[in-house]
Amino acid sequence: MMTPLGRARALNFQGKVYDKFPKTYNIYAIAITATVSGLMFGFDISSVSSFVSQDHYRNYFNRPDSLTQGGITASMAGGSFLGSLFSSDFQDIFGRRVALHMCSVLWIIGAILQCAAQNQGMLIAGRLISGIGVGFGSASAPVYCSEVAPAKIRGMIGGLFQFSVTVGIMIMFYIGYGCHYIDGVASFRLAWGLQMVPGLILLVGVFFLPESPRWLANHNRWEDAVEVIANVVAKGDRENADVRLQLDEVQEQLLIDKDASDFGYLDLFKKDCIKRTFIGVSAQVWQQLCGINVAMYYVVYLFQMAGFTGNVALVSSSIQYVLNVVMTVPALFLMDRIGRRPLLIGGGIFMCIWLFGVAGLLGTYSEPIENFSGDDTVRITIPDQHKAAARGVIACSYLFVCSFAPTWGICIWVYASEIFNNRQRAKGAAFAASANWIFNFALAMFVPSAFRNITWKTYIIFGVFSFCLTIHVFLQFPETRGKTLEEIDQMFKDNIPAWRSASYVPDMPIFNKEKVVSTEHAENASSSSEKALMVQEEESV
Numbered sequence: 206m207m208t209p210l211g212r213a214r215a216l217n218f219q220g221k222v223y224d225k226f227p228k229t230y231n232i233y234a235i236a237i238t239a240t241v242s243g244l245m246f247g248f249d250i251s252s253v254s255s256f257v258s259q260d261h262y263r264n265y266f267n268r269p270d271s272l273t274q275g276g277i278t279a280s281m282a283g284g285s286f287l288g289s290l291f292s293s294d295f296q297d298i299f300g301r302r303v304a305l306h307m308c309s310v311l312w313i314i315g316a317i318l319q320c321a322a323q324n325q326g327m328l329i330a331g332r333l334i335s336g337i338g339v340g341f342g343s344a345s346a347p348v349y350c351s352e353v354a355p356a357k358i359r360g361m362i363g364g365l366f367q368f369s370v371t372v373g374i375m376i377m378f379y380i381g382y383g384c385h386y387i388d389g390v391a392s393f394r395l396a397w398g399l400q401m402v403p404g405l406i407l408l409v410g411v412f413f414l415p416e417s418p419r420w421l422a423n424h425n426r427w428e429d430a431v432e433v434i435a436n437v438v439a440k441g442d443r444e445n446a447d448v449r450l451q452l453d454e455v456q457e458q459l460l461i462d463k464d465a466s467d468f469g470y471l472d473l474f475k476k477d478c479i480k481r482t483f484i485g486v487s488a489q490v491w492q493q494l495c496g497i498n499v500a501m502y503y504v505v506y507l508f509q510m511a512g513f514t515g516n517v518a519l520v521s522s523s524i525q526y527v528l529n530v531v532m533t534v535p536a537l538f539l540m541d542r543i544g545r546r547p548l549l550i551g552g553g554i555f556m557c558i559w560l561f562g563v564a565g566l567l568g569t570y571s572e573p574i575e576n577f578s579g580d581d582t583v584r585i586t587i588p589d590q591h592k593a594a595a596r597g598v599i600a601c602s603y604l605f606v607c608s609f610a611p612t613w614g615i616c617i618w619v620y621a622s623e624i625f626n627n628r629q630r631a632k633g634a635a636f637a638a639s640a641n642w643i644f645n646f647a648l649a650m651f652v653p654s655a656f657r658n659i660t661w662k663t664y665i666i667f668g669v670f671s672f673c674l675t676i677h678v679f680l681q682f683p684e685t686r687g688k689t690l691e692e693i694d695q696m697f698k699d700n701i702p703a704w705r706s707a708s709y710v711p712d713m714p715i716f717n718k719e720k721v722v723s724t725e726h727a728e729n730a731s732s733s734s735e736k737a738l739m740v741q742e743e744e745s746v
């Protein structure tokens with residue numbers, strides 16, 4: 206008997222309804238429209254940050270205790286985890302544009318529920334649905350952009366996604382900040398209602414986007430694939446050399462897709478792959494365990510612990526979001542110049558220093574808050590006579606974000622993908638990306654409880670994690686900069702110690718063909734995602 210997935214495949218969906226709309230072939234217009242879903246990813250990170258300490262919000266939602274607040278915040282990441290699991294097969298069957306539409310529709314439904322939320326349950330449901338939408342978007346937009354973009358600018362277009370995530374975090378925080386001046390429940394209702402705007406932009410914009418050439422080719426529409434590539438790369442000139450090159454790549458990719466179709470998730474744990482799986486998954490897990498989302502979700506609590514409340518806490522918190530955006534830009538250029546290992550090790554050392562700085566200052570100068578109410582998350586504060594220490598906490602927290610953004614922020618998405626070979630990549634990168642979401646969820650959920658129970662010592666935990674990740678990178682993460690994907694593959698087979706990998710040159714020269722498509726794979730990584738998982742599930746049913 207055919208599974209629902211098998212039946213959906215058998216439909217051979219062609220998405221002809223999109224053909225009725227005029228198309229833009231300007232790659233920047235295409236990339237900006239598609240990465241609106243990155244903005245949503247960012248919105249979902251900071252959409253409650255500015256309200257967690259506000260009375261209107263807290264009173265209306267029954268003064269959520271630390272665990273409940275964790276659940277409210279984490280519900281989006283949980284939804285995104287689910288969305289990214291389902292989106293991969295969905296986008297293969299129905300196309301990247303339908304997946305982006307799914308993202309916008311779910312996002313809008315979730316925003317309506319949040320805006321109208323009457324209680325905690327409705328708020329959590331709204332955030333979960335929006336999160337599922339973001340899961341669809343985060344898994345399909347980077348794939349789509351890298352499949353449409355000309356090879357020359359694919360790296361930059363790929364990085365645009367994480368950049369738009371950071372911009373989204375910043376914009377949403379400021380929307381929340383602006384709205385907190387409104388007296389009454391309209392403050393959070395307006396902020397969450399405004400979330401619909403990017404959803405609507407994406408909903409309309411997607412009709413004017415061309416389909417991904419790789420998807421078209423996979424659906425026996427080679428002529429249409431040629432037309433899209435020719436229009437995007439060379440204003441319709443099918444004989445242009447870059448167009449021919451990109452068509453060759455699509456053809457090569459079709460072969461890779463076919464070759465990888467029998468590679469199951471369990472294969473990731475076989476002898477020839479398990480080391481890469483371990484490195485890829487730990488890279489993504491460390492990216493969360495360093496504590497970046499403690500800063501992104503709950504910076505306001507930290508500022509309260511440092512003794513800043515109300516407007517001052519909000520304004521000071523917002524600066525970290527600006528720094529996150531600004532410091533993401535150098536990452537786009539540094540990765541290929543400096544290399545992955547120095548960036549990850551350097552980032553780890555600095556993050557560790559700043560986290561211990563926060564813990565040390567809070568531990569030394571803070572005092573317990575007397576008369577806190579039972580549901581309060583913040584239980585310590587630095588008194589006014591130690592303002593310099595309080596400023597030190599803020600400085601360390603800013604520097605922590607500045608250390609993360611150009612290192613672990615972008616680098617890890619590329620790295621967790623390029624360490625796998627062609628056959629392993631879709632499933633390996635997808636599995637690693639889902640580890641990122643699930644740890645994002647766990648941190649969002651439990652950090653408020655940690656603040657409440659062990660206060661400043663929470664930062665010791667993240668400081669220790671940052672120390673461990675630095676050692677782990679030094680001992681086990683090989684350098685991939687400037688190597689073709691085949692050389693990276695050979696490097697793993699030769700079992701080269703990570704600390705000697707930067708100068709590794711394979712004994713036999715390796716034909717450099719794959720280099721052309723390497724960036725594409727790297728960027729696809731997080732996203733070409735869970736195709737495999739669904740196939741695997743289907744097989745096991």
Ligand SMILES: OC[C@H]1O[C@](O)(CO)[C@@H](O)[C@@H]1O
Pocket residue numbers: 250367370371492497498501529614615645
């Ligand atoms: O820029 C910070 C943001 O980047 C991510 O780590 C994804 O790469 C998010 O989890 C985090 O909120």
